[in-house]
Amino acid sequence: MPQTLIEKIVQRFAVDLAQNCEVHSGDYLNIKPAYVMTHDNTGAVIPKFLNIFKGNNNSSKLKIANPRQLVFTLDHNVQDTSEKNLSKYKMIEDFAKEMNIDFYPAGRGIGHQIMCEEGYAFPGTMVVASDSHSNMYGGLGCLGTPIVRTDAASIWATGKTWWQIPPVTKVTLKGKLRPGVSGKDLIISLCGFFNNDEVLNNAIEFSGDGVPFLSIDQRLTISNMSTEWGALAGVFPIDEATINWLKDRAKTIAQRYQNSYPRKDNHNNHHPRLNYNKIHNLEKKIIKADKDAFYSKEITINLESIQPSVSGPNTVKIMKSLSEIKSSEIKIDKAYLVSCVNSRVDDLAEAAAVVRNKRVAKGVKFYIAAASKEVQEESEQRGDWQALLQAGAIPLPSGCGPCIGLGTGLLEDGEVGIAATNRNFKGRMGSPNAKAYLASPSVVAASAIAGKIDYSWEYCPKNISYELKINPKINNNTNEVEFINGFPQFIKGEIIFCHQDNLNTDGIYPGKYTYIDDLTPKQQANVVMENYDPQFIEIAKEGDLLAVGFNFGTGSSREQAATAVKYKGIKLLIAGSFNETYKRNAFNNGLLLIECPQLINDLKSRFGKENLTVRTGIIAIVNFSNSEINFDDKKYFFDSVGKAAQELIISGGLENWIMNYLKKN
Numbered sequence: 001m002p003q004t005l006i007e008k009i010v011q012r013f014a015v016d017l018a019q020n021c022e023v024h025s026g027d028y029l030n031i032k033p034a035y036v037m038t039h040d041n042t043g044a045v046i047p048k049f050l051n052i053f054k055g056n057n058n059s060s061k062l063k064i065a066n067p068r069q070l071v072f073t074l075d076h077n078v079q080d081t082s083e084k085n086l087s088k089y090k091m092i093e094d095f096a097k098e099m100n101i102d103f104y105p106a107g108r109g110i111g112h113q114i115m116c117e118e119g120y121a122f123p124g125t126m127v128v129a130s131d132s133h134s135n136m137y138g139g140l141g142c143l144g145t146p147i148v149r150t151d152a153a154s155i156w157a158t159g160k161t162w163w164q165i166p167p168v169t170k171v172t173l174k175g176k177l178r179p180g181v182s183g184k185d186l187i188i189s190l191c192g193f194f195n196n197d198e199v200l201n202n203a204i205e206f207s208g209d210g211v212p213f214l215s216i217d218q219r220l221t222i223s224n225m226s227t228e229w230g231a232l233a234g235v236f237p238i239d240e241a242t243i244n245w246l247k248d249r250a251k252t253i254a255q256r257y258q259n260s261y262p263r264k265d266n267h268n269n270h271h272p273r274l275n276y277n278k279i280h281n282l283e284k285k286i287i288k289a290d291k292d293a294f295y296s297k298e299i300t301i302n303l304e305s306i307q308p309s310v311s312g313p314n315t316v317k318i319m320k321s322l323s324e325i326k327s328s329e330i331k332i333d334k335a336y337l338v339s340c341v342n343s344r345v346d347d348l349a350e351a352a353a354v355v356r357n358k359r360v361a362k363g364v365k366f367y368i369a370a371a372s373k374e375v376q377e378e379s380e381q382r383g384d385w386q387a388l389l390q391a392g393a394i395p396l397p398s399g400c401g402p403c404i405g406l407g408t409g410l411l412e413d414g415e416v417g418i419a420a421t422n423r424n425f426k427g428r429m430g431s432p433n434a435k436a437y438l439a440s441p442s443v444v445a446a447s448a449i450a451g452k453i454d455y456s457w458e459y460c461p462k463n464i465s466y467e468l469k470i471n472p473k474i475n476n477n478t479n480e481v482e483f484i485n486g487f488p489q490f491i492k493g494e495i496i497f498c499h500q501d502n503l504n505t506d507g508i509y510p511g512k513y514t515y516i517d518d519l520t521p522k523q524q525a526n527v528v529m530e531n532y533d534p535q536f537i538e539i540a541k542e543g544d545l546l547a548v549g550f551n552f553g554t555g556s557s558r559e560q561a562a563t564a565v566k567y568k569g570i571k572l573l574i575a576g577s578f579n580e581t582y583k584r585n586a587f588n589n590g591l592l593l594i595e596c597p598q599l600i601n602d603l604k605s606r607f608g609k610e611n612l613t614v615r616t617g618i619i620a621i622v623n624f625s626n627s628e629i630n631f632d633d634k635k636y637f638f639d640s641v642g643k644a645a646q647e648l649i650i651s652g653g654l655e656n657w658i659m660n661y662l663k664k665n
Contacts, residue, residue: 002290004168006203009143013126015160025165026639032160035069035120037129038152039111040076042092048153052658065159067100071120073111078399079407109372109398110340112136119273123238124287133340135227139220141238150588150654157658162644166232167296169202173210175303180457183218184342184440187225188309192319193464200230201580210303216245217346224341225422228316232580238286250274302465308457312437314426323460325453335366335448336419339403342441343371345378351445352384360392361451367409369396402429418453420444481625487646491622493545493571497603497614504555507532509564521567528564533612542569545620547603553582562586576600588654599636
């Protein structure tokens with residue numbers, strides 16, 4: 001069966017597969033990613049890692065499965081010089097030295113930028129990080145995707161974790177962006193125009209004759225913010241622009257590290273990740289999607305119809321063109337050219353061109369921070385950094401900072417900010433009573449000068465020109481389901497139904513209990529769904545099959561939203577779709593779940609929304625051997641639950657799975 005580019009990359013990094021097994025969207029499998037990056041949250045992963053060995057009663061064997069697979073980058077709270085934070089940073093650095101792990105200290109740059117600059121995010125490979133913006137690596141044709149902290153600990157200990165290949169959406173880019181329009185304008189437009197979760201929990205493949213006209217910096221921006229669009233990955237094809245970028249970068253690294261890495265000649269250095277031999281081998285065998293590969297959705301965009309646009313306030317799902325928003329005369333208090341999405345050399349140059357020989361408006365603070373130390377050095381060599389400072393910009397250390405509400409320059413009550421960052425959630429950049437807008441570096445810089453949201457741009461297309469095609473899901477369960485001992489081939493039980501879509505984790509497990517660490521399993525079970533339906537506790541019975549709406553478990557990453565359902569005695573959780581973090585937390589804690597949108601839609605039609613929780617009175621039989629649900633004399637299909645997922649359920653979760661693995665190995 002033909003494969004998408006994403007499926008082909010996963011095929012290369014999947015492990016423990018049956019012979020001749022071909023992977024496709026929906027498959028659960030074990031992956032051994034090329035690299036796993038953790039940042040400041042390394043401090044939270046370390047105790048998880050140590051507890052695994054402590055629980056295994058064999059601390060003498062404490063070791064990293066493959067130290068070369070791990071990358072530590074300190075980038076989030078770099079402005080915090082308190083004794084507590086410095087102590088945390090030193091602990092992480094000491095652990096890295098002890099375990100021989102690649103380590104990048106505070107000030108070197110934002111982790112995602114480092115992953116690209118230092119060759120970890122290499123085209124055609126799969127790289128994960130415990131951060132949602134690992135999607136960014138897709139700009140280089142690398143499948144970057146986020147994991148949670150327990151997954152990171154698993155990779156540290158075993159070299160691998162599990163993944164379910166998401167549905168893949170193909171986004172075809174036609175034509176060319178007009179002068180003055182950036183990659184940031186394109187992704188802002190995609191987030192704001194397709195704002196009904198069209199690509200939620202999908203992986204995106206960008207393609208089309210418009211791709212060659214996008215620089216690598218623009219592609220990194222678009223891939224980075226595919227996260228805000230709702231995607232789990234956003235991957236560009238590996239093309240001539242990719243190869244040229246790699247060669248330029250390899251040349252820079254060869255010059256910088258010539259004293260550290262012996263070189264035979266000018267064309268063959270020995271940097272472990274970025275060298276001409278490796279790039280040449282990539283050129284000889286560039287992987288591409290098969291012509292007839294299946295995509296769940298296909299979106300076509302005419303790039304000439306994109307114009308400078310602004311997201312917000314306080315959401316990426318609201319978007320207006322500059323021509324619309326300028327007339328509103330929205331005054332700003334702060335402007336930001338910071339974060340992993342738009343603080344590279346081209347971005348700084350773009351902003352510098354706008355502010356050169358001008359001054360930031362009175363009463364406005366304009367903050368800038370380079371994506372990395374190298375970016376700032378190059379920007380200084382070009383004179384762009386100095387132009388920004390001369391205009392009145394306030395420099396911050398290379399790191400995350402105000403983008404995530406840390407350090408200097410946060411939005412205060414009643415203030416309005418415009419930022420070339422990737423998120424403008426309410427309260428994220430400071431006060432929840434402030435308003436945050438997103439825009440390109442040019443628009444941010446122009447707004448800082450004008451004191452209001454502004455940008456000079458003449459051409460004004462009327463509408464975004466697009467096509468959207470939704471392809472019926474095909475039954476691609478072509479691989480025979482292999483069962484492991486202890487996993488049931490059938491599950492039988494009465495379905496209870498909760499119709500709510502986008503039910504967040506606070507509705508499932510109230511936030512007031514989240515940090516009460518000594519709640520017993522029974523106590524967790526007694527508060528499950530309390531904020532959604534207080535009657536749920538009495539209605540639901542042990543052994544029930546719980547059917548819920550779409551995007552179940554959105555919101556925070558609290559694990560108790562999964563464990564409380566499990567402790568209630570729910571045999572199986574069925575949703576139209578799950579929030580991906582919730583899905584990972586569920587399997588990582590041994591809670592079995594499947595997605596079956598057809599069944600959920602039928603339940604909605606039949607039982608409506610009058611009651612929050614309904615006992616259907618109908619017994620369902622779930623057959624895992626043929627991935628089929630029999631419910632009320634009708635058959636529904638779901639993606640097969642493969643061996644990787646079965647092992648997690650039988651083990652009672654990922655930490656137990658890791659301990660079992662270590663005992664055997």
